[in-house]
Amino acid sequence: MIGALLAAGLTIQPASGSLADVFAPREQAIAKTEDESGWPFVAKSGKLACMPWTPRPGIFFYPDEGPAKETGIVLDFNPYGLMLNNWTTGKPLLPYGSPEELNRRIAPYIAKGLALCERDKGPAVPDSEQ
Secondary structure (H helix, E strand, O other): OHHHHHHOOOOOOOOOOOHHHHHOOEEEEEEOOOOOOOOOEOOOEEEEEEEOOOOOOEEEEEEOOOOOOOOOEEEOOOHHHHHHHOOOOOOOEOOOOOHHHHHHHHHHHHHHHHHHHOOOOOOOOOHHHO
C-alpha cells in the first residue's frame, strides 16, 4: 500500500516539517568564558549538537580546532562510553581527577544538548534552561 502511494508521487512527511528538518542535528555555538572554571574541553569554543534520530539522543561537542573538529566528541555520563566513543579524537577533554568530577563538568553540556533536541531546529537554549 505505501509503495503504491509513493509510486503515485505522494510523500510521507511528519506533521511538523520535512524529514530533513526532523532528523537534522540541533546545534548551538558555545565558548569558554574568561572566568569559567568548569569548562571540560581543551578547545576554547565549538558547537554543541544533539542528534535526535538515535534511540537515545546523542550529544556531541564539535570543537573549532583540533583533531575532533570534523568527528566531534561524544558526551556521555558513562566514563567507559565516553572513552570508547572518543578514543580516536586525541585528548579532547581537560584533565580531571575522577569520573565523578568529569560528570560534574560535562553535565551542564549534556543537559543543554538534550534541551536542544526538545526544541525545533534553530532557537538557542539560554543558559537558564540548563
